[in-house]
Amino acid sequence: MTQDRLDGFGIYKLACQLFDDFWNDSEFVMKDERGAALVAAFAGRASELGLYAAAFLLALDWQVSPTTHLVIVGPREDETAEEMRRLALATFVPRKVVQRLTTEEAGSRPLPAALAGMLSAASGSRAYLCTGNVCRRPAESVQEWRATLQARVLD
Numbered sequence: 001m002t003q004d005r006l007d008g009f010g011i012y013k014l015a016c017q018l019f020d021d022f023w024n025d026s027e028f029v030m031k032d033e034r035g036a037a038l039v040a041a042f043a044g045r046a047s048e049l050g051l052y053a054a055a056f057l058l059a060l061d062w063q064v065s066p067t068t069h070l071v072i073v074g075p076r077e078d079e080t081a082e083e084m085r086r087l088a089l090a091t092f093v094p095r096k097v098v099q100r101l102t103t104e105e106a107g108s109r110p111l112p113a114a115l116a117g118m119l120s121a122a123s124g125s126r127a128y129l130c131t132g133n134v135c136r137r138p139a140e141s142v143q144e145w146r147a148t149l150q151a152r153v154l155d
Contacts, residue, residue: 061095066132068096068152073118074125076102081125084145088127091149 049056070088074081081100088098099115106119118128118138126138127145129152136152139145 065095068093069128069130070096070098070149071101071115071118071128071130072099072125073101073128074103076104078125080142081127083142084125084127084139087142087145087149091153093149093152 070093072081072084072088074084081102085098085100088096101111101115101119103119105111106116111119114130114135118126124140126140127148128138129136129148131152136148139148
């Protein structure tokens with residue numbers, strides 16, 4: 001097998017997982033037996049991956065570890081929400097997906113139930129940090145959000 005094909009697998013797997021985590025569309029995810037089998041098949045040949053090992057390891061990480069969603073909710077022009085979004089983008093969190101939802105978007109496009117709930121519960125700006133199926137208490141200020149992100153990094 002050529003390195004191009006190995007690299008293509010890693011990139012494909014990573015793209016599928018990112019697509020699922022952002023859009024909540026499991027049609028593209030291989031977290032079943034097929035995905036595990038593909039990861040296992042390439043793991044036996046990891047020494048041949050060379051430069052492309054990083055793509056494989058990222059795909060493996062997305063296969064076995066939960067994703068962290070950083071969701072910021074608030075009015076479109078709200079400076080607090082924008083500062084929270086900037087902090088979310090600037091903070092390193094493995095396997096993170098950052099989403100900015102505005103209260104004006106409520107009902108304008110289909111959203112997963114959890115995101116729709118965050119939008120409907122919003123009074124002002126809030127930021128949510130969810131890993132897997134567990135969410136921390138929402139942050140209502142930039143200082144709270146910074147503390148929440150720092151606590152996650154230290155976990």
